[in-house]
Structures are given as C-alpha cells and as structure tokens.
Amino acid sequence: MKMQIKNRSLECGSKKEKDVLIKAGKVNAVEKDRRKILVIGQEDRFSHGLMDYAITLADRLGYDLLALSVGIPGDEQYSQSYQRYQDERFSLGAIESAAVFKQRARQKKIVCEHEIRFGDAGQIVEKIHHQIKRIEFVVTESKAIEETIASYANIPVFCINSNGQNRGGNIMANVETKSKKMLFAQTVGYGLLTVGLYAAVFSNAGVVMKLFTQGGWSAALPxxxxxxxxFAHGAFASNLWSLLGISARKTEQPRVAERKVVQPRVSARKRPRVYAHINNYHNI
Amino acid sequence: MHSLVDGSQFIDLSLWSITFLFLVGFVGGLVSGFIGSGGAFVLTPGMMSLGVPGTVAVASNMCHKFPKALVGAYKRYKYGQVDIKLGLVMAASAILGVQVGIKIQNMILSKWGAVGSDLYVSLSFVLVLVVVGGYVFYDAWKTAKSGGEEKVTKIAVWLQSINLPPMIHFKKANITISLWFTIPVGFATGLLAATIAVGGFVGVPGMIYVMGVSSLIASASELVIAFVMGFGGSVNWAAHGMVDIRLTLIILGGSLLGVQLGAIGTTYVKENMIKIVMGTIMLIVAVSRGLCVPKYLSQLGLVSVSEVTTDFLSKVSFICMCIALMTGAVIILVSMWRGTRAAKLAESAAYQAANA
Known part of the structure; x- marks a missing residue:
C-alpha cells in the first residue's frame, strides 16, 4: 500500500482568506491550482464515515475534494435500454449521495466536486490523475478499489474502515477499555469451562473410554x-487471540473472485500527432 | 454394531505424547486454517509412532478433523471467504469419491495385502503431490514474479463459458459453472481423501484451476467439504468404537488454537501465499512418501533392500513430514507478521496524515 504522505504546508491560507476570495469571485482561478483529494465511494454511495474522514482531512490539509462514483458498465447480455436504465439509476443514486457530501463540505467551506464514471476504477483513476494534475491521493472504503488503483495508477491510496464511527481519542479509548475488560472476562470464562471439560474427561478416562468405545449408538457420545x-474451546481460543491483539484485518469488503475477472490492459495513450492543415480536403 | 477393538489396544498417555500431539495439532490446525487442509498426514503416522493402532489413529484423527474444520469454516465465513453452496456441492460428489476410493483400497488389500495397500497409498501420494503440488508451486512462483495478482486459468474461463445445464451460480465465489464440471473435482477430492486422507490437496487446486475460484474462497470452502466428509467418516468410525476420545481431545486442544490463527492469517496475506504454502508442503510430503516406497517394494519382494536401510528411510520420511508441516507453519507465521506490520504502518500513516 502506498501510504507515504508527507505533511504539507497549507497552501491556501486561512479560512478568512478563503472567504475573501470567495466574495471577490476569484475562487475559481485559485481552485484550479489547489490540491485535491479524490474520494471514491462504495458503488453509488458515500458512507458517513468516508465523508467525515475526507472532509476532516481536506479541512486540515487545505485541499479540495473530488468525489467520484464508479459504476460497473452494463452487462452486454441485457438490452441497451435496460443498460441505460441501470446507468441512470446508478447516476441518480450517486448524485443524491454526492449532494449530501457537497453540503457537508460546504459547511466547512471546502470545495467539493462530483463526477460519475463507468468502467474499471483503476483505469478511471489513472485517467483522472492525468487530466487533473493536482490530485494528491485517493481515499476509498473499498479494499477491492484500493488494490485495483494500486495496480494501475501511481498514486497513494488510503483505504479506510468506515465502520468505526467514533474516531476521536477519549470515546475510542473508553470503548476499547470496556471491550477489553469484557474480552478478558469472556476468555477467562470460556477458559475455565474448557479446563473443566478436559478435567472431567481425563479424570474419568477409564469410564469414558469404556462408554465411548462400545460402538453402535454410543457413537453419538464422542x-x-x-x-x-x-464450542467451549473454540470460543476460548478466539477470545484468547483477540486478547493477545491478534485479530483479523478489518476490510470493508472481502477479497472475492470479482477482482479475478480478466481485466483489459490499459490501452496505450495516443501520442499527439502533428497535422498540417492545407485546406478542408487536405490534411498532411 | 460392536466395538472392533478391546481396551488394551488404547495406549497409555505420557506427558511427552500429550505434548507431541498438542503441538502437532496446533501446527496442523494452523496450516488447515490457512490452506483448508493438511495436518492429517503427520498426525496419523505420528500417533502410530506412539504405538496407537492404525485404525484407531485414523479414526481419532478424523474425529478431531471435522470440529476443527467447522471452527475454521465458521471463522472464515465471518471474514466473508466461505462459499457454503460451493462447499456442499463439492462435498456431495466427494462422498461418492470416498466410496469409490474405499472400494479400490479394499480391492488392493484383498489382492496384495497390507503392504500392497501401503505401496498404493505411497505411490498415489508421490504421483498426485508431485504433479499437482509442482504445478501449484510453479504457478505461485510465476504469480509472485508478476506482481502477486492471481489470474483465472484459461481452462476455467473456457469451462465457465460452456452452457451445459444445470448451470450453478456460486455467489461468494462469483462464478457460474455447469454442475457437470464440479462433479469430477469433488469426486477426485473424495477419492484422494479416501486414499491419502488429505483430499484438499486436490480439492483446493481443482477449485482454483479447473473452476476458476480464487485461492482464498477455495481454501475456505474446502473446510466445508472437510467438515461434511469428516463428520460422515467419524460417525462411521465411532459406530465401530474406534475413536480414542482422549487422543481426539488432545489434538483438538491444539488444533482449535491453530485453525483460528491460520484463518486470521488469511486476512493479512496476498491470495498467492495460500498457493505458495500449499505447493511447498505438497512437494516436501511427496519426497517424504517417496522415501517409503523402497520399504514396501522390498516387503513385496520386488527389490531387495536391507532392513536397516528401510528403517532409516522410514525415520527420514517421518522427519520430512514434520519438516513439511513446520515449513508451512513458518511461512504462514512470517507472512502474517509481515502483513500485520504493514497494516500497522499504514494505519499510523493515515493517522499522521489526518492529524497533520
């Protein structure tokens, strides 16, 4: 994962300066040169976690936001009208979600634009990255999108876990402490249950072995x-690993075979050619 | 149905044997949780080396296998990696494979005796593991060289494109394929499970290369197959009174810890790592079983090898099996540690950027 982002000085100055610029109508000229964060939603939605994270980040860094909704191109086995209907439905959903995003960004006086594209996320980001030179990094909440981008475009990508609604220090700490206590109690509880079960079997090994090896219906016993x-030992083991800080990596989306669909290679960009225009009928 | 063994055939447990079984259970569980199968090939001979009769070793091993697979499958289901439908469809045809496998075994047993059966098992091990394991390892190495991103094989793409009803869609695996192409893979899994007790060595590569399932989903769904087959087998063995519940519970103690760690490990590594671990283990096990072949050939009178040499080769073979399991475990733990470290670094970078 490309995560090395150096702290940058805020180029656009304070909010007061920004207000003055907006009032003076000069914002467009300035915005063209402002750095941007590309925010990619999950299908046609931008989750609250992603919006909050992107807006906070843009506010602190003094960047603009470019929200991007990436739709899957219509399946060719359906009719064109149905494909169009699907695309329109996606676009409407994306516009609706982006409106909330824009409104939230506006409250913090952050410029937020929105784009809808259809196709492979990696190729789209690569194109946008070339078109809009000032995109500094990408924020997404989909692991699949993160990896696709990483394989196509040379740009840092953040994949955030939007499940964590509370990102702030104290609240987070309290929740963790509480859950850790609970985890400890559960581990001890299941551990004692497991030890008890093992002790029960091994202290009566003779009787157990006699009963369990009779064959026939006594097969139900083992x-x-x-x-x-x-159940008991499995729960204990699960809690024990969690207590030791060994837990699964949280991902928004499991890594499934969808990424394995053979993707078309990025087509080589057309080189600009020189044409000599003589008249309407002759181009050299 | 009556018990086929009397009480005297169950061994007395020493601290050494308990520790050994617990540790092998843990490492076997770790590998199973990660690649969907494994561990059984060391546990059965391991138990036999402690003096446990062969049938009791197989029965006790199988009785620990299905709860381990259940816990592993549940854990990986929570991570969104298990295609239950795929597992059940494969298990149905695997049961058929097991029946045929047992029939072949019995036929060989009645014709050439126990030594012939052992030779057949060893040769199957060597043949299947060298061919399949070699390909898995080669593919893993090729994929690692080209950036670590898996590609669907041409044969899988071709099979998926053939519309031969009934077509089945596997939602989690994200493939649609004719039932007729899943049956041979499941059948081969069962056949191998009945022969060498590790059906996953064919089942997982079969799902990956023939059906086009990703390594992650294939290895996780293999746990469903292992559960179904293990459960059926255990009921059968228990009905004959063969299960030594003490051995089962000791191995289970280690393997339930290992299987969950292995399942957690899959969330930190690239999918290709599953192939690397599987290929490596398969090739080392193939060498290990290959070392047993001279002993059986000599017992059948086909070649003459001294007893000292065959004993030595048997010991080296067992050590090789342990090395196979340990190598797999080390690769898993190292790649997991690296993955954890990378994830922590990424998190701290994101935190720093947010607070900049």
Missing amino acids: IATVFVFS
Whole structure:
C-alpha cells in the first residue's frame, strides 16, 4: 500500500482568506491550482464515515475534494435500454449521495466536486490523475478499489474502515477499555469451562473410554463431546487471540473472485500527432 | 454394531505424547486454517509412532478433523471467504469419491495385502503431490514474479463459458459453472481423501484451476467439504468404537488454537501465499512418501533392500513430514507478521496524515 504522505504546508491560507476570495469571485482561478483529494465511494454511495474522514482531512490539509462514483458498465447480455436504465439509476443514486457530501463540505467551506464514471476504477483513476494534475491521493472504503488503483495508477491510496464511527481519542479509548475488560472476562470464562471439560474427561478416562468405545449408538457420545469441546474451546481460543491483539484485518469488503475477472490492459495513450492543415480536403 | 477393538489396544498417555500431539495439532490446525487442509498426514503416522493402532489413529484423527474444520469454516465465513453452496456441492460428489476410493483400497488389500495397500497409498501420494503440488508451486512462483495478482486459468474461463445445464451460480465465489464440471473435482477430492486422507490437496487446486475460484474462497470452502466428509467418516468410525476420545481431545486442544490463527492469517496475506504454502508442503510430503516406497517394494519382494536401510528411510520420511508441516507453519507465521506490520504502518500513516 502506498501510504507515504508527507505533511504539507497549507497552501491556501486561512479560512478568512478563503472567504475573501470567495466574495471577490476569484475562487475559481485559485481552485484550479489547489490540491485535491479524490474520494471514491462504495458503488453509488458515500458512507458517513468516508465523508467525515475526507472532509476532516481536506479541512486540515487545505485541499479540495473530488468525489467520484464508479459504476460497473452494463452487462452486454441485457438490452441497451435496460443498460441505460441501470446507468441512470446508478447516476441518480450517486448524485443524491454526492449532494449530501457537497453540503457537508460546504459547511466547512471546502470545495467539493462530483463526477460519475463507468468502467474499471483503476483505469478511471489513472485517467483522472492525468487530466487533473493536482490530485494528491485517493481515499476509498473499498479494499477491492484500493488494490485495483494500486495496480494501475501511481498514486497513494488510503483505504479506510468506515465502520468505526467514533474516531476521536477519549470515546475510542473508553470503548476499547470496556471491550477489553469484557474480552478478558469472556476468555477467562470460556477458559475455565474448557479446563473443566478436559478435567472431567481425563479424570474419568477409564469410564469414558469404556462408554465411548462400545460402538453402535454410543457413537453419538464422542461426536457430541467434540461438538461441546469445539464450542467451549473454540470460543476460548478466539477470545484468547483477540486478547493477545491478534485479530483479523478489518476490510470493508472481502477479497472475492470479482477482482479475478480478466481485466483489459490499459490501452496505450495516443501520442499527439502533428497535422498540417492545407485546406478542408487536405490534411498532411 | 460392536466395538472392533478391546481396551488394551488404547495406549497409555505420557506427558511427552500429550505434548507431541498438542503441538502437532496446533501446527496442523494452523496450516488447515490457512490452506483448508493438511495436518492429517503427520498426525496419523505420528500417533502410530506412539504405538496407537492404525485404525484407531485414523479414526481419532478424523474425529478431531471435522470440529476443527467447522471452527475454521465458521471463522472464515465471518471474514466473508466461505462459499457454503460451493462447499456442499463439492462435498456431495466427494462422498461418492470416498466410496469409490474405499472400494479400490479394499480391492488392493484383498489382492496384495497390507503392504500392497501401503505401496498404493505411497505411490498415489508421490504421483498426485508431485504433479499437482509442482504445478501449484510453479504457478505461485510465476504469480509472485508478476506482481502477486492471481489470474483465472484459461481452462476455467473456457469451462465457465460452456452452457451445459444445470448451470450453478456460486455467489461468494462469483462464478457460474455447469454442475457437470464440479462433479469430477469433488469426486477426485473424495477419492484422494479416501486414499491419502488429505483430499484438499486436490480439492483446493481443482477449485482454483479447473473452476476458476480464487485461492482464498477455495481454501475456505474446502473446510466445508472437510467438515461434511469428516463428520460422515467419524460417525462411521465411532459406530465401530474406534475413536480414542482422549487422543481426539488432545489434538483438538491444539488444533482449535491453530485453525483460528491460520484463518486470521488469511486476512493479512496476498491470495498467492495460500498457493505458495500449499505447493511447498505438497512437494516436501511427496519426497517424504517417496522415501517409503523402497520399504514396501522390498516387503513385496520386488527389490531387495536391507532392513536397516528401510528403517532409516522410514525415520527420514517421518522427519520430512514434520519438516513439511513446520515449513508451512513458518511461512504462514512470517507472512502474517509481515502483513500485520504493514497494516500497522499504514494505519499510523493515515493517522499522521489526518492529524497533520
């Protein structure tokens, strides 16, 4: 993951200066040169977590926002009118979600533009990155998009976990402390249950072995036993790893085979050619 | 149905044997949680080396396998990696494969005896593991060289494009394929499970290369197959009174810790890592089983090898199996540690950028 972003000095000055510029109608000229954060939503939606994160980041860095909704091109097995209908439905959803995003950004006096594109996220970002030179990095909440971009465009990508609604220090700390206590209690509880079960079996090993190896219907005994043990010991093991800080990497979207669909290679960009225009009928 | 073993056939457990079984259970669980199968090939001979009769070792191993697969499948289902439908469809045809596999085994047993059966098992091990394991390893190496992004094989794309009803769509795996192409893969998985006890060595590569499922989904769905087959097998063995519940519970103690760690590990590594681990283990196990072949050939009177040499080769073979399992575990733990470190660095970079 390309995450190396150096702290940059805020180029656009304070909010007061920004207000003056807006009033003076000079904002457009300035905005052209302002650095931007490209924010890519999940399908046609921008989650609250993603919006909050992007706006906070843009506010602190003094950047603009460019919201991008990437739609999947219509499946060719459907009719063109149905494909158009799907595209329109996607666009309407994206515009609606982006309106909320823009409004939130406006409250912080951050310029936020929105674009809708259809196709492969990686290729689209690469194109936009070439068209709009001042995109500094990409923020997304989809692991799949993050990896696609990483394979196509040479631009830093942040993949955020928008599940965490509270990002602030104290609240987060309290929640963690509380859940850690709970986790500890659960681990101890399941651990004691597991130890008890093992002790019960091994202290009566003779009787257990005699009963369990009779064959026939007594087959239910070892099967039931391993189910009970896998519940108690499985829960203990799960809590133990969590308590030791070993837990699964949180991703918004599981890495499934969708990325394995053979993707068309990025077509080589056309080189500009020199034409000599003689008249309407002759181009050299 | 009556018990086929008397109490004297169950071994006395020492601290050493308990520790050994727990550790092998843990490492086997770790590998199973990561690649969907494995561990059984060390546990059964491992138990036999402690003096456990072969059938009891197989039965006790199988009885620990299905709850382990259940816990692993549940864990990986929570990470969105399991295609239950795929697992169940494959398991249905795998059951058929197991029945055929048992019939072949019995046929060989009645014709050439126990040594012939052992030779057949070893040769199957060597043949399947060298061919499949070699290809998996080659593909993993090729993918790693080209950036680590997996590609669907041409054969899978071609099979998916054939509209031969009934077509089945597997939502999580994101593939649509004819049922007729899933049956041979499932059948081969069952056949191998009945022969060498590790069906996943064919099942997972089959799902990846023949059906076009990603390594992550294939290895996770293999746990569903392992659960179904393990459950059926365990009920059968338990009905004959073969399961030594003490051995099962000791191995389960280690493997439930390992399987969850392996499942967690899959969320930190690139999918290709599953192939690397699987290919490596398969090739080392192939060498290990290959070392047993002279012993069986000599017992059948086909070649003459001294007893000292065969004993030595048997010991080296067992050590090789342990090395295979340990190598897999080390690769998993190292790649997991690297993945965790990279994720932590990324998080701190994002935090710093947000607070800049």
